Amino acid sequence: MAGQISQRFIDDLLARTDIVDVVSERVQLKKSGRNHTGLCPFHQENSPSFTVSHDKQFYHCFGCGAHGNALRFLMEYDNLRFPEAVEQLASRAGMQVEREGGDDPGAKQRQQKREQGVNLLELASGFFRERLALGQGSAARDYLERRGLSAEIIKAFGIGYAEDDWEALKRHLSGQGISEAVQVEYGLLVHREETGRTYDRFRDRVMFPIRDWKGRTIAFGGRVLGDAKPKYLNSPETPVFHKGRELYGLFEARQANRQLSRLLIVEGYMDVVALAQFGIRNACATLGTALTSDHLQRLFRLVDEVVFCFDGDNAGRQAARRSLATSLPSMIDGRQVRFLFLPEGDDPDTLIRREGPEAFENRVTCANPLSEFLFEQAAEGRDLKQVEGRERFVTAVLDALKQLPAGVLKSLLLKELSVRSGIDQSQFSDWLSNHSAPSQPSSSDGEGFEALMPADDAERGVDSFSGLASDIGGEERDNRGSNRATRHGAPASRSGAATLSLSLPARILHLLMHEPGLVSELPESLDWCPKAMPDGRLCRDVVQLLRAGRYRSPQVLLAHFHGSPDGERLDQLARRELAIPRDVRGSELRDWVRHLERESERLTPAEEYRQLLEKSRQPGALSSEEKQRLRELIGTLAAGS
Numbered sequence: 001m002a003g004q005i006s007q008r009f010i011d012d013l014l015a016r017t018d019i020v021d022v023v024s025e026r027v028q029l030k031k032s033g034r035n036h037t038g039l040c041p042f043h044q045e046n047s048p049s050f051t052v053s054h055d056k057q058f059y060h061c062f063g064c065g066a067h068g069n070a071l072r073f074l075m076e077y078d079n080l081r082f083p084e085a086v087e088q089l090a091s092r093a094g095m096q097v098e099r100e101g102g103d104d105p106g107a108k109q110r111q112q113k114r115e116q117g118v119n120l121l122e123l124a125s126g127f128f129r130e131r132l133a134l135g136q137g138s139a140a141r142d143y144l145e146r147r148g149l150s151a152e153i154i155k156a157f158g159i160g161y162a163e164d165d166w167e168a169l170k171r172h173l174s175g176q177g178i179s180e181a182v183q184v185e186y187g188l189l190v191h192r193e194e195t196g197r198t199y200d201r202f203r204d205r206v207m208f209p210i211r212d213w214k215g216r217t218i219a220f221g222g223r224v225l226g227d228a229k230p231k232y233l234n235s236p237e238t239p240v241f242h243k244g245r246e247l248y249g250l251f252e253a254r255q256a257n258r259q260l261s262r263l264l265i266v267e268g269y270m271d272v273v274a275l276a277q278f279g280i281r282n283a284c285a286t287l288g289t290a291l292t293s294d295h296l297q298r299l300f301r302l303v304d305e306v307v308f309c310f311d312g313d314n315a316g317r318q319a320a321r322r323s324l325a326t327s328l329p330s331m332i333d334g335r336q337v338r339f340l341f342l343p344e345g346d347d348p349d350t351l352i353r354r355e356g357p358e359a360f361e362n363r364v365t366c367a368n369p370l371s372e373f374l375f376e377q378a379a380e381g382r383d384l385k386q387v388e389g390r391e392r393f394v395t396a397v398l399d400a401l402k403q404l405p406a407g408v409l410k411s412l413l414l415k416e417l418s419v420r421s422g423i424d425q426s427q428f429s430d431w432l433s434n435h436s437a438p439s440q441p442s443s444s445d446g447e448g449f450e451a452l453m454p455a456d457d458a459e460r461g462v463d464s465f466s467g468l469a470s471d472i473g474g475e476e477r478d479n480r481g482s483n484r485a486t487r488h489g490a491p492a493s494r495s496g497a498a499t500l501s502l503s504l505p506a507r508i509l510h511l512l513m514h515e516p517g518l519v520s521e522l523p524e525s526l527d528w529c530p531k532a533m534p535d536g537r538l539c540r541d542v543v544q545l546l547r548a549g550r551y552r553s554p555q556v557l558l559a560h561f562h563g564s565p566d567g568e569r570l571d572q573l574a575r576r577e578l579a580i581p582r583d584v585r586g587s588e589l590r591d592w593v594r595h596l597e598r599e600s601e602r603l604t605p606a607e608e609y610r611q612l613l614e615k616s617r618q619p620g621a622l623s624s625e626e627k628q629r630l631r632e633l634i635g636t637l638a639a640g641s
Contacts, residue, residue, distance in 0.1 A: 004099060005083065005086055005097060005098070005099050006098050006099060008098075009095075009097065009098040009099075010071075010086065012095075013086065013089055013090055013093060013095060014057065014069060014070060014071070016093050016095070017057075017070045017089055017092070017093060018054065018057075019052060019053075019054070019057045019058070019059060019069065019070040019073065020036055020052055020054050022070045022073060022074065022089070022092075023036075023038075023052050023059060023070075023073055024036070024052075026041065026077055026258055027039070027041050027050070029052060030048075032051075034053070034054070034055060035051050035052060035053050035054070036051070036052045036053075036054070037050060037051050037052075038050050038052075040061040040063055040064060040066065041077055041258070041259065042061060042064055042066045042076060042077075043061070043063060043064040043066075045063050049061055049062040049063035050062075050063075050066075057069060057070065059073055070089060071085050071086065071089060074088055074089065077258065078254070078258070079301050079302045080213075081301075084213065087214075088214065091214065113239065114239060114240055116182075117182075117185070117186050117238065117239055117240050118216045118217070118218060118240055120173070120178055120182060120183070120186055120188070121186060121188075121209075121216075121217040121218060121219070121220075121240070122216060122217050123172075123173060123176065123178075124169060124173065124188055124217070124220070125158060125160065125207075125209045125217040125220075127160075127169060127172050127173075128160025128161055128162055128169075128207040128209075128220075129158060129159075129160040130160075131160060131161045131162070131163050131168075132154075132159065132160045132161035132207075136161070136163040136164075137161040137163070139225055140161040140206050140225060141161075143206060143225055144159065144206065147270065147274065147349075148274070148277060148353070149273060149274075149277055150277060153273060153276055153277050156252060156255075156256075156276070157208065157209075157249075157252055157272075157273055157276070158208075158209045158211075158217070159206060159207065159208060159209075159273070160206075160207040160209070161205070161206060161207060162200065162202035162203055162204065162205045162207050162222060163203070163204065164203055164204035165200070165203065166199045166200060166203065167199055167200060168200060168203075169183075169188060169189075169200045169202070170183065170188075170189055170198065170199065170200055173188070180198050183198070184198060185238065185239070186235075186238045186239070186240070187201060187219065187220075187235040187236045187238050187241070188200070188201060188202075189201060201233070201235075202220060202222040202233065204224065204225050204226060204228070205222030205223055205224050205225065205233065206222065206223045206225065207220055207221075207222050208220065208221040208222070208223070208248065208269040208273075210235070210241070210246060210248050210287065211251040211252070212240075212246070212251065213250075213251060213254075214251075215251050215255070218238075218240045218241045218246065219234065219235035219238065219240075219241035219246070219287075220234070220235050221233070221234050221235070221248065221269050221287065222234075223269065223270065232268065232269070232288070234287055234288045243286075243287045243288060243289045244289055244292040244294055244295070245292070245294045245295070245298070246287060247265075247284040247285065247286060247287070247295060247298065247299075248269055248272060248284055248285045248286075248287055249269075249272035249273075249276075249283055249284035249285060250263075250284040250298070250302075252272075252276070252281070253281055253282050253283065253284055254302070256276070256281035256282075257281055257282060260282055260302055260303050261303055261304065261305060262282060262303055262305040262306070262307060262364075263282055263283070263284060263299055263302065263303050263305075263306050263307070264280070264282055264283040264284075264307045264309055264340075264364060265283075265284060265285065265286065265291070265299075265306060265307065265308045265309060266283050266284075266285050266309045266347075266348050267285060267286070267309070267310075267311075267347070268285055268347075269285060270349055271283065271285060271309075271347055271348040271349055272284060272285050274348065274349035274352060274353070275348055275349075275352060275360075278352050278353075278356075278357040278360070279357050280352070280357060280360065280361065283309075283348070290319065290322050290323070290326075291308075291322065291323045291326050291327075292326065293326060293329070293330065296326065296327060296330045297330070300330060300335055304334055304335055304336060305335075305336040305337075305338070306327075306335075306336070306337050306338070307337075307338040307339075307340055307364055307367050308320060308323050308337070308338070308339050308340065309340045309342065309348060309364075310339065310340070310341055310342070311341070311342055311344070311346075311347065312341040312342050312343060312344045312346075313344055316341060316342075317341070320339050320341070320373070321377060323339075324337075324339070324370065324373060324374065324377070324400075325400075325403075327370065328400060328403040328404050329403050329404070329405065331370065331404055331405065331409055332405050332407060333407040333408045333409055336369070336370070337369075337370040338364075338367035338368060338369055338370065339367055339368045339370070339373045340363060340364055340367035340368070341368075342363075348360070351363075371409075371412075371413055371416065374397065374400055374413070375397065375416070375417075375420065377396075378393050378396035378397045378400070379393050390421055393421070394417065394421050394423065397413075397417050398417070398428060398431060398432065401413055401414065401417075401432065402432060414428050414429070415577075419579055419581060420581065420582060422581070502535075503533055503534040503535055503536075504533070504592050504595065504596050505529055505530075505533050505534065505535040505536045505538070505539035505596075506534065506535040506539075506573065507592055508529075508539055508589065508592055508593070509535055509538065509539050509542060509570070509573050510573045510576060510578065511578065511580070511585060511588070511589055512542060512543070512546065513554045513557065513570060513573050513574045514554070514574075514578040515578075515582075515585060516546050516554070516557075518585060518586060518589055519543055519546040519547060521586050521589050521590060522543060522589070522593060523593065523597075526540050526543060526544075527597075528593050528596045528597045529543070529596060530596070530611075531623070531626050531629065532611040532612045532615065532626065532629070533611065534615065535569065537623050537626060538566050538569060538570070541566070542557060542570070545557065545560065554570075554574045557570060558570055558571055558574065609630070609633040609634070612626060612629065612630045612633065613630070616630065
């Protein structure tokens with residue numbers, strides 16, 4: 001609506017609102033004198049430091065400093081913009097938002113029409129829910145039961161049934177005085193121009209209401225029970241519904257968890273609902289359209305991490321490439337995008353039923369980060385051992401990076417591209433500065449990054465990275481150079497002096513944190529890794545976890561050790577840059593292991609004792625096994641003296 005919200009209206013709204021009521025709907029409060037206290041919803045704490053004052057209509061946290069009135073609380077807690085917070089408070093108080101300075105005389109009428117349309121769709125939603133519970137809905141109830149959905153989940157998502165009747169909804173709404181023209185405008189009826197006939201759009205379908213951020217029904221999706229086509233049918237575009245902006249299940253996800261940190265994007269209604277049935281309540285779905293920039297803006301207003309879930313077939317990969325292209329312009333620092341590909345023939349519904357929620361959550365946690373997926377797509381179908389293949393790889397990555405906003409992520413990706421290609425990073429910066437970014441991909445389909453397509457999929461129409469092809473060959477590193485001995489006889493790392501400051505077990509940990517799959521290169525026995533060496537015990541633990549098959553990413557490993565000194569050590573290593581080119585990481589790892597094996601064969605009891613004794617001078621550094629080994633060595637050495 002045109003015009004600013006009037007200050008007078010805001011003052012009146014706050015005067016009619018009790019902040020204690022607003023906050024207590026979201027935070028458990030306890031009366032404490034004249035105020036109310038509770039655990040702060042804006043940071044983790046064990047003892048209450050969050051205070052809400054009824055007299056001052058104000059909240060304040062003495063722990064993190066969060067403070068404000070009822071509007072500020074809604075903005076922070078529900079991740080709302082100011083106008084949305086005002087509308088939510090006004091709706092709660094039964095008030096119509098007043099604006100001033102507008103120059104559109106029809107704005108109020110349009111707003112009233114919108115409200116009437118939403119009320120109409122709510123009536124339809126109630127009608128569908130009633131039909132599901134009645135005799136006509138037995139087939140739909142059987143279907144939902146076969147899909148394993150509980151009454152609680154059916155109610156939470158407002159699932160209903162459109163009976164197998166051409167005019168059932170039409171008769172119901174017309175009986176309440178709603179014209180057929182309005183029902184057509186909001187997508188509930190279909191109008192045939194050649195005959196003038198109108199009839200229900202949805203028939204013999206399980207109905208999924210699509211809700212806006214307030215929980216109001218704005219559209220429907222229907223899943224057929226019989227053999228009719230299409231299998232899924234969505235409402236058309238209406239005055240209140242735009243497919244490129246809305247996401248199914250987003251309202252329900254926010255209702256289930258007010259402090260969302262991650263959202264999972266799946267393909268269909270049943271995927272969202274099935275995941276919710278198994279306790280995964282942070283999933284939502286696009287509505288028969290590709291991801292758009294509007295979708296991303298909504299998602300990133302709520303969370304900092306978005307995980308896209310796709311089928312593992314060619315169609316899923318193609319959809320992922322489009323989502324990558326759409327995501328890049330939105331990737332300001334602090335945001336994270338991941339890509340999860342399911343086994344062929346599976347969707348989230350079938351997979352979670354077969355593997356269970358814990359295994360599915362592990363898959364989500366281990367999903368491919370945007371950076372790796374970008375490099376993977378740029379390399380697909382290209383022979384990176386050849387100069388020409390690497391030239392096309394570098395061109396594809398740079399073409400994508402032109403879309404990234406300036407920031408730390410872009411700098412790190414350029415640095416990683418330099419490591420993977422062997423080209424000095426300064427040349428990339430020069431190239432980017434001399435080539436203007438292409439127009440952003442359309443918000444409707446996310447197309448436009450043909451450079452990320454595999455080389456054998458399509459001819460690319462991108463700028464050639466001319467001038468660097470010869471540099472790739474001329475500046476190529478001698479990755480297979482001889483191992484120079486260090487002062488202690490350990491092989492010199494090809495990654496430079498920074499890595500040499502680490503012990504060999506630490507170097508191995510560092511490499512595994514960046515590329516867990518290299519655990520398959522290690523010997524079956526762990527005898528090569530002495531517990532007495534710095535980080536030796538931790539290296540053994542990490543290798544065992546990786547071999548167990550449940551820890552295939554740095555994030556999962558860090559979560560396993562969270563809150564412990566080992567977790568802090570692993571976090572340090574994960575943050576540390578890995579400058580070893582990918583194609584020599586396996587050989588580097590094998591060199592380190594062979595050196596440790598040679599060292600362990602030469603280690604005398606006295607040397608092992610000295611190593612453990614040195615380590616024991618750091619409080620809490622020795623594990624229980626190392627303490628036991630130290631006692632054994634003391635006994636051995638004492639007996640021999």
